[in-house]
Amino acid sequence: MNFTQWLLAFSGLGLVLLGLLFIAALMVYGERRILALLQDRLGPNRAGPFGLLQPVADFLKLLTKEHFVPPFADRNIYIIAPIIVPFTALLSFVVVPVSDDWWLADLNIALLFILALSSLRVYGIMLGGWASNSKYPLFGGLRSAAQMISYELPMSLALMGVVILSGSFSLVDIVAAQELPFIIFQPIGFMIFLVCGIAETNRLPFDLPEAENELASGYNTEYGDIKFAFYYLGEYIGVLLIAALIAVLFLGGWHGPWLPGVFWFMLKTLVLIFLFFWLRTSLPRLRYDQLMNSGWKLLLPAALINLLGTALLGLFWMEG
Amino acid sequence: MSQLLWLIPGAPMLSALIIALLGGLLQRRHLAILATCAAAIAFLVVLLTWLAGAATSQPLQQTLYTWIAVGNWNPTIGFTLDRLALVMVSVVSGIGLLIHIYSITFMAEDNDQRRYYFFLNLFLAGMLILVLADNLLLLYLGWELVGLCSFALIGFWYREPMRASAGRKAFVTTRIGDMSLALGIFLLYSQFNDLSLSYLLANATAQWETGSQLATLTALLILGGAIGKSAQLPLQVWLPDAMAGPSPVSALIHAATMVTAGVYLIARTYPLFELAPHVQWSVAAIGTLTIVYGASAALAQNDFKRVLAYSTISQVGYMFLALGCGAYALALFHLVTHAFFKSLLFLAAGTVIHFSGNEHNIHNLGRLDNHSPLVRWTFLIGAASLAGFPLITAGFYSKEAILTATWSAPAGPLLWAFAAFGVLLTAVYIFRVYFIVFQGSRSNASTPSAPGSMTWPLLILALLSLIGGFVEFPVGWLAPHQWSVWLEDEFRLTVHPPLEIAYSLQFITSLLTLIGIGLALVLVRREQAGHYLTKIIFLRTGWGFDALYQTMLIQPYFSLARLLKATDALLIEGILHKMTHACLLLASACRRGVEHGVLDKSIAGLLAGFRFGYARLSATQNGLLSRYALMISMGAVFLLSYWLW
Amino acid sequence: MYEVIFYLTAAIAVLAAAAILKVTHPVHAALYLVISLLALALIFFLLGAPLLAALQVMIYAGAIMVLFLFLIMVMNLRSERNQSLPLPSGWKGPAFLALILWLELLLLLNRYPAEETNENTAIEPKAVGHALFGPYLVLVEAAAVLLLAALIAALYLSRKGRS
């Protein structure tokens, strides 16, 4: 690669990065409006037309706050921890194909790459909770670690069904293999991945690490200013990532009649994002033991059975 | 018929699984019934195979499943039922069933029946797998299962530290043998790349010369395994302590079945032993020594069950003797009759102990008057059979046959003399116990009547102990010799001495038995007069083997450390200080500077040496993980540098 | 470029591992270890083992080290300078030992001089899977048994701790 190509590559990456940040900001606005709509109230509507500039205002507010590090905190880790969360989510987008000729990288282990990054995400939350050196954040961090470990296993196992069906770890190949969306062959896998995806992003009804009424605000209690913004951003990028992944893995990605692939991909993702927002308004938070039980005693066995069934299917039907 | 083979070990195994997994849902009584039913199914299948003509047909085969197929190695779960296995299976499942029935009452009060029946069934399954296995790997699996269950059942009442440690002792001791067997299996595999028994034995005979090193080594290793399981010298120490388990367990495991696993193993792999005549002879020698050892130790015991334990050691010695003389069929014959009368003795003893408030001491038992006549008579039958009471007992025929066969083996008369001495001792010790416990007993009204499930097994076993020997009459008699003829296909016929010698041998041993019974009477009189045999500590402690092992194997390391520590203390605080001081005084008095320096230095050097050694050696035991890690890595580095260099 | 990335990553892996020797707080040590593990994952990737790179991150960094951190947080270990420094017997002996070991390892590993390869071709996950479930099938079964045993042991021990 010569210098121009490097430059192009990096500028492309930069553009995607900016685009993602922009979308995340829009999602914050969108969620607040949708929540308001579903809860029969107004929501942000002052800044700009329909309140569209609200995220900008929020961002500016957080940016200009004092950069405060609590004196009892572990300084370095306290600062690094919030960066990890959006960083891992953003990095995952490298392998997500948007349409049949539009992606950043086609790794042959793309799916594992995403799983690996999502397993790193927990460090941001755990370390943030620990470095704050006060009790609610610590509990938030602990809960998050336990939750992540419990839900990562069924999530990975649920994805293995998809891998068996498509015969590849590469997301491009997986989408290409979906003449019919995999949700038809993998309804259980889809459900498990959806639930685990929500749990991985710490959204309701699985937002135990930041349960407001039990733990103040959980792992980010001690965070303000731009560092808090990173956590906030990370959560929304995570939601976007999970939605995009479900669209790619189970709903056929860019496949769809008449219209260009990009449109179908975006439509599917948006519907899923809406689903996430919707769930937030309608479902109560789980109790902690319920969370653990459902992870280990329901989702994991279900994922194993799903994997076994798919493997048998692959053994007897696809090969022979 | 061969499709049903899997049921023989399968039924107890399934029942064990059910008890383990779902036992909590069942009532205690139902647990016992379930376990007994499983044993009954196994026994019924065995009966069916008899009826279906397994006794005369070709060996039955069933291959259930291939464990793992790697390359050209396919270890299977496969069963073979030839005549040898048929005998073993009948004994194991039959006695097993009787003991399950007996246990229903015996263990009725126990709180831990679930564990008991789980292990009892698992044991039965393991033993049947061991016997039926058609390859060494599966055989070894059964072998280990049996060992595990034995450990768990000996230490069944593990809350008493004594019993728990008895279980551990059995486990550790037999483990030495197990390791030897495992090594033997590895060796065979490395030579033939297969573990199937028929293939191995055929190939070994074809490829190895008689007396070749490999054959000797293999036979030795297998013998090691057999010795451990069968409690022969020098690995016999666990069996007397194994009596800590419940009586039915002692009867099943430590009399009738498990201890005969070694006998079975040797009989199964006898072509290997024929390839190694020295090893085969040492089997006979070990057997003979064990006979005398066990019988003499049994003489001096006070504990009812320990007498029987030593007796078992000694009787299994007869089987080894027969194996060593090439009389495999006769070893098997004695195995069967021994299973009958020894489990009868154990169950009778268990009943006595059970109804006397767990009293084990024979002298105390003798003072009680409440032994029911049934128990008394059945015990008498068992004792007579064990002693080999002429003509009417099974023990007579089997033992007689072995003794006669011994004569024609290498160094036969010597072996025979020992074994015959064993016969005398056997009669003495068992009738000594019988007279002490039962002599004064009258049947009186207060006798607690044992329930049917306890008495029926006794009666059946008593009957078998009497008539079980009629399948094989001694050499030279006009009566039939069915047993050895029937087993002729499996083993070659035994060589017998000339008729006149055989007759005189038979006469002498019968006489010895009768003399022994008389001696026992005299002995008991003396004991009741206060001349206790048990004062002979050497005999009572089983020739002091426990103490020997304690001193030989366990103590030295401790002693070394203690010695160094003691030396250190003594030297530093005691003598050396004074000596140094005295020397210094002397030296200064003489003003001989040179010697002063030399002496002082040498003594100080000695002191430092001791101190250094002590510190170094005690540092190996300081419990510091880092230090241990350092040692390990130092060793690794040292080895590596040695290798590189 | 490739070489630069490789040696840089290797330096990070080694330095991060060395940092564990020095830090006082368990959490910091765990983080250095994570860094070392991630760097190693990148090395695996650069050497042409993408599957192992991903697994390294998922299993070591994503699961095992999270457990480590979890335990440290639950036990609320603090950095106790005096207690976590080398043993009283000093650091010289072990350091010397380690040096010898390293030299020996170098000697050992370079005993059979290797020719330089032109290209590290990546080995696809598929090839690894074929090897895993072909000639190494027995090992897979054994590993399954091992994991089951560890699972049962861990469960039992945690129950024991609770009562």
Added chain:
Amino acid sequence: MIPLTHSLIIAALLFTLGLLIILLRRELLFILMGLEVMFNGAALTAIAAGQYWNNADGQVLTIFLMVVTAAELAVALILVWLAYEHFKVTQVNMLTQLKDDTRGEPP
């Protein structure tokens, strides 16, 4: 490209560092981390060698290494936790229950 030797040197370095951590640190968790580092050194050796011969065996070996590590740590971490529960310390020099008592009585 990277010569095999260089990978092996790095692996040896990691291995030795792990050993040093085990020998010098006293906290149980540090020792376990040292083990991890040692494992990593071994894994790097396997993978580098496997790639050198263009063979998947090295990667398979490393997968088994991971399995063993996972099994080992699952038990080890629980044990550390139990040690902490019972003795309230996690320094190895405080955990000397296995030390032979000075009387030297055999069990």
